[in-house]
Amino acid sequence: MDKQKLFSEPYEDLPSDPKQLLESSNMKDYPEVTLEQYLTQDYAQQWEQYAVDTGADLDSEYDSKMLTRLDINESDFIKFMTDNMKTCEKKYYERTYQRGKSELTMNLPMKCGYNHRNTIEYNWGEYGDSQEKLKQLMGGEEIISGRLGFDYETSRVRLLAYLPGQIFPWHFDNMGLWLKRNQNLNPNLDTLTCDRGKIKRYFVAISDWHWGHVLQMANSFFPKWKSGDVYEIPKGVYHLSANIGIRIKITANVTGVVPFEKDSFSTATNLNAVDQYPCPGNAWGQTSN
Amino acid sequence: MKKRKLSPTQVASNYGPVPSDPNIYMDQSRMKDYPEVTLWDFLEKRPDIPYEKWAMDIGSDLTTEHEAKVLTKLDINQQDWLDFMTDNKDICQKKAYERRPYHNGKSDLTMDLPMKAGYNHRNTIEYNWGLYGDSNKKIKDMLGSRKVWEDKIGIDYDTALCRLLAYMPGNTLPWHDDNLGNWCRDNAHLNPNMDTGMCDLGPIKRYLVMITDWHWGHVLQFQNSFFPKWKSGEVYDLPMYQPHCSTNMGIRLKLTCSISGAKIK
Numbered sequence: 259m260d261k262q263k264l265f266s267e268p269y270e271d272l273p274s275d276p277k278q279l280l281e282s283s284n285m286k287d288y289p290e291v292t293l294e295q296y297l298t299q300d301y302a303q304q305w306e307q308y309a310v311d312t313g314a315d316l317d318s319e320y321d322s323k324m325l326t327r328l329d330i331n332e333s334d335f336i337k338f339m340t341d342n343m344k345t346c347e348k349k350y351y352e353r354t355y356q357r358g359k360s361e362l363t364m365n366l367p368m369k370c371g372y373n374h375r376n377t378i379e380y381n382w383g384e385y386g387d388s389q390e391k392l393k394q395l396m397g398g399e400e401i402i403s404g405r406l407g408f409d410y411e412t413s414r415v416r417l418l419a420y421l422p423g424q425i426f427p428w429h430f431d432n433m434g435l436w437l438k439r440n441q442n443l444n445p446n447l448d449t450l451t452c453d454r455g456k457i458k459r460y461f462v463a464i465s466d467w468h469w470g471h472v473l474q475m476a477n478s479f480f481p482k483w484k485s486g487d488v489y490e491i492p493k494g495v496y497h498l499s500a501n502i503g504i505r506i507k508i509t510a511n512v513t514g515v516v517p518f519e520k521d522s523f524s525t526a527t528n529l530n531a532v533d534q535y536p537c538p539g540n541a542w543g544q545t546s547n
Numbered sequence: 548m549k550k551r552k553l554s555p556t557q558v559a560s561n562y563g564p565v566p567s568d569p570n571i572y573m574d575q576s577r578m579k580d581y582p583e584v585t586l587w588d589f590l591e592k593r594p595d596i597p598y599e600k601w602a603m604d605i606g607s608d609l610t611t612e613h614e615a616k617v618l619t620k621l622d623i624n625q626q627d628w629l630d631f632m633t634d635n636k637d638i639c640q641k642k643a644y645e646r647r648p649y650h651n652g653k654s655d656l657t658m659d660l661p662m663k664a665g666y667n668h669r670n671t672i673e674y675n676w677g678l679y680g681d682s683n684k685k686i687k688d689m690l691g692s693r694k695v696w697e698d699k700i701g702i703d704y705d706t707a708l709c710r711l712l713a714y715m716p717g718n719t720l721p722w723h724d725d726n727l728g729n730w731c732r733d734n735a736h737l738n739p740n741m742d743t744g745m746c747d748l749g750p751i752k753r754y755l756v757m758i759t760d761w762h763w764g765h766v767l768q769f770q771n772s773f774f775p776k777w778k779s780g781e782v783y784d785l786p787m788y789q790p791h792c793s794t795n796m797g798i799r800l801k802l803t804c805s806i807s808g809a810k811i812k
């Protein structure tokens with residue numbers, strides 16, 4: 259299925275006030291989907307068919323390889339979260355500003371049992387000055403451009419916090435907000451290229467992996483990451499993640515354009531330069547065993 | 548695995564009787580009235596700290612791996628199980644991950660640790676058969692004849708307790724270890740010892756039979772390892788008193804069946 263066509267309609271503008279996302283939520287009022295309803299309706303089949311039509315299968319494996327490791331101070335990010343509650347975008351896995359044909363715009367997750375108590379995401383990067391603050395927390399231009407290779411100006415950082423019990427269901431990244439912002443670069447969702455280079459998304463672990471922190475990419479589970487580890491979220495590949503554990507799961511992603519000549523991670527040349535170090539424990543007061 | 552500070556007996560001592568009405572679990576749920584734990588609550592009150600301490604006290608660590616191996620394969624007809632569920636709604640135990648009336652001991656549930664950390668009545672729903680009516684007998688028969696039990700499963704048929712578990716998308720069974728409290732209560736005549744994992748008939752075991760094939764987002768983390776992509780009919784051993792968690796964060800229904808009982812083969 260041609261993804262460029264599926265998502266030819268740009269995303270809507272975000273509401274000016276992040277609270278509107280919850281206040282106008284359909285999910286919070288949607289009744290519980292019972293087992294009986296699930297078994298007698300065909301929404302799961304519709305969702306699965308959409309996933310298959312857009313590239314999901316049960317065979318493909320993904321061998322994730324760490325690209326590099328950044329010097330991340332988890333407690334700085336915790337402090338940022340606490341100090342920036344007002345610019346936090348709290349949302350559920352439902353249609354908000356998305357457009358095009360996706361599981362969200364068809365409301366399939368909600369009809370299959372996902373709800374406002376199992377898909378809560380707290381995220382920063384869209385409201386107030388959170389984008390610039392996050393870029394600085396990640397290390398600024400030196401890291402985002404110099405180390406990761408992104409064009410700094412058009413790069414976007416998102417910080418995601420998932421509490422225990424919260425799930426980010428099966429999806430592929432269509433970079434909707436980034437594409438909307440950068441239409442002048444003629445982005446192509448199918449090739450994930452634009453006038454300046456490759457459009458990429460990197461996953462940056464802010465907290466160490468802990469029990470129940472799950473990231474399934476294609477049909478493979480990600481390894482037990484460490485704070486600062488950077489991985490690529492490969493183009494168009496279906497994935498999902500969840501926190502079914504005890505500790506909070508904090509990750510970030512960086513989306514942007516990597517000029518062709520700066521795509522140094524395509525061969526992951528610096529993999530061997532990363533030191534392996536033992537889990538230091540949670541930086542904000544927890545002892546790791 | 549680290550040595551436990553809390554013995555299995557301390558975690559789950561002497562389960563009480565099962566309430567006669569299976570509707571009681573949702574009707575009297577405290578979880579459904581518990582307010583949402585927000586990120587700000589979590590960061591301020593840090594409910595993960597006592598929860599993690601409890602987990603470590605039962606032997607959890609971040610290093611132990613588990614290599615799951617198929618013990619045997621049963622002939623499972625998935626449609627039979629779906630029909631069973633539909634035909635036996637009245638004896639289904641629907642519950643959220645919270646303390647149930649028969650729970651005792653010092654466990655995550657008796658201390659309400661999951662609820663305080665954000666687990667709730669919309670992300671931990673389990674539909675389960677085996678405790679009510681004739682569901683245990685029916686499930687045993689769907690798993691196989693006595694000959695199958697003797698030759699392939701190897702758990703004493705007469706005393707086995709089977710539980711069919713249905714998890715819809717979005718629902719999680721949080722980090723815990725199995726203590727087989729219901730089986731020990733029902734088979735007190737076999738002198739089960741939860742600390743040694745033995746009874747008069749032999750080792751007390753929990754096996755897991757996969758009813759549906761693995762699909763996207765079906766997760767079983769055992770110790771620090773993820774289970775492989777299972778197929779319907781595969782039977783695995785879940786070694787006793789080792790922590791694990793599972794979820795359905797996918798699209799298709801996840802159906803599994805646990806067998807608790809005495810290993811006789």
